[in-house]
Amino acid sequence: MRREGSALHGFGVVTLKEIADHFSSILVVVLVVLVTATAIVVVSLGLAPIKESTAEDPFLFLLLFTRSSPLTLPLLLSAFLVPLLAIGLGFDAVSGEHNRRTLSRILSQPIYRDALLFGKFAAGLFTLTVTFIVLWLLVIGLGLWGLGIPPNAEEMARALILLLITIVYGAFWFALALLFSIVFRSAAAAVLVSLGVWLFVTFLWPSFAPYIANAVSGSGDILGLLETQQVFARLSPVVLYNEIVAIVLDPSVRSTQQSMLAGLGLALIERGSIPGAPIPLLQSVLIVWPQIVGLVAGSILLFVIAYIVFQRQEVRA
């Protein structure tokens, strides 16, 4: 059955209104400031050790992201800052409209539901993107000022990929929060469940995955077991993000198994390669291409589920 008119009629109006809402919301402003400030502090703390120890490293600038202590910036982003900000933006996106009783009034204007949901998603994505770009520029600026050397082209490219992956990762968490804001009428329930999922995939799943892998894989082959463990661990978006970042930000890492093998006291040595020698950017990206695709697909899948649930939902409470 064909519907009259464009499904996206009113999309721009909704998006602009939602963006204005985000930036005038105290909650969002507090979260953005918190996220930015935390990131800056972490990177600043890492500046001094980098300056002292590794002036010889050809990718000195990238150490800014990977060697700050005690937590690295990507780890902090994946485990805390991005999920927190994205859930904060999305947890009452649709349930809020229900509870304020604005949903049926807005949907009685000449727009489709598609426009409302797409608009809310686009606005959330925009807010996340703006926040991450600001954060990224601040870190780069801090690096220029603190290290006193400019990044080379490849370092910039790798840092830019970090930015893009972080935006996709943010989209994943925002889509999750959006889904729960549709499924649950109560904002409190949506927040609790979102935070529950966050805690689970961030802290519990990486420790659970090996046990499940042990139970599933029957063979005594240790490498096979490790691979199964990795497959299970990768069901968590946090693991995917960290794997991507580890490869992209460190040109000397050649495989996602490298760290795993290093844990066993083994070194991954390919024929004709010098261990520890940097590999080109494209190679790094190719290594984690499946993870990147997985993260993008996960975000899209969550949004599609949210879309279907929203389309089928009754307007009335």
Place this chain on the structure above:
Amino acid sequence: MNVIEANSLTKRYNGVAVVNGISFSVARGEIFGLLGPNGAGKTTTILMLLGLSDISDGQARVLDHDPVREPLAVKRHVGYLPDQVGFYDNLTAAENLRYTGRLMGFERSEREQRIKSSLGHVGLGEVANNRVGTFSRGMRQRLGLAEILLKEAQIAILDEPTSGLDPQATAELLNIIRDLKNRGVSVLLSSHLLERVQSVCDRVALFSQGNIVLIGTVPELGRQVLGGGFRVEVEAQGQGLGERIAAIPGVQRVEPAGANRFLLLADHDVRPEAASAVVAAGGRLLRLSVEEPSLEAIYTRYFQTHEGELHAA
């Protein structure tokens, strides 16, 4: 010409019919009331007419558009005031309307001019730049009507517009609704508050358990259900008045109601005939009053007599 036509409209949830094959039509410029208890299917009917809820069976035409296939055309010309309408509390009244105006696709200058005039019209001109969070329930309802004026809707669909309002706010709101009618807007309103609605509705449909059980003007329904429904009270002194009054055509029953007082049950307003009967008998007419059939009485009586059938059905 009819602006709304519903034909065997049905809505089922998991096989249970919430709205069960109802048919009615609303003429241009008419105020039509959907009345019935909560949960009788009024809101579901409204949502189907707006294309906000799927239709399980039957057809609806709104301004000659199909709400299922052409929801945008319907929603462009129909204003909807939901039950306990909500606005964005952090925005002002004017900003809330601006959002609606943008969704409608109005040009900036036209939008601002319409916002100003519609807010003024419902008496919110003074508080146009106050946040809606500070508004009372009645003010929110009026803001909802301002939104309908802003859209220049041809049909206004109002769901429980007066519920939860104090008497003064109710009176103000009913005045605005009458004013909508004077502007040529057709109004479909739902309510469970019968006597308030009676005063504005041209025709009503009584809902019960997903069915329309009665439809028509209030006096028509009075005749149908109460077998008349006009109660005329006559107070007069004179001889043999009781028989003479009882002989007036249209009077069904006369009950003595104390000294020199008679209570007439009639199928129309028989005050003129009663007056001339008293005068012709040489009596002294002291008082004459009429009580029109009330929806309340019709409703109560209908359900008293039909309760058995409805439960059996």
